[in-house]
Amino acid sequence: MVDAFEQWWDGVELWLAQLAFPFQFALLMAVLLPLCLGVARLIDRVVDNASTRFNPVPKVPPPGAEPQPGKVDPARPS
Known part of the structure; x- marks a missing residue:
């Protein structure tokens, strides 16, 4: 199984190495750009969480809400 994957990967690598540079660049951008964007969004969500x-x-009460009994509201003069 691993040997078959290695042979396939060698074929892909050889095919990619024989392409002209503009095609290599376009293929690289088509694959890496979405991949990097997805990884960046995943990292952003993990860090945010x-x-x-x-x-x-x-938790801040909405503006205009009545103060809770027993709590001092510094914005209201007594």
Whole structure:
């Protein structure tokens, strides 16, 4: 199984090496650009989820909401 994969990969590598440079570049961009974009989005989501998990955003009441009893609102003079 591994030997068959190695032979296939050698054939692909030889085919790619024999292409003209503009075709190599176009093929590389067609494969690597979406792959890198997908990996970057995955990393962004993982970091975003980790940062919200370890540093949660405090819950702020909506503007105009009544203050809770027993809590001092510094914005309202007493």
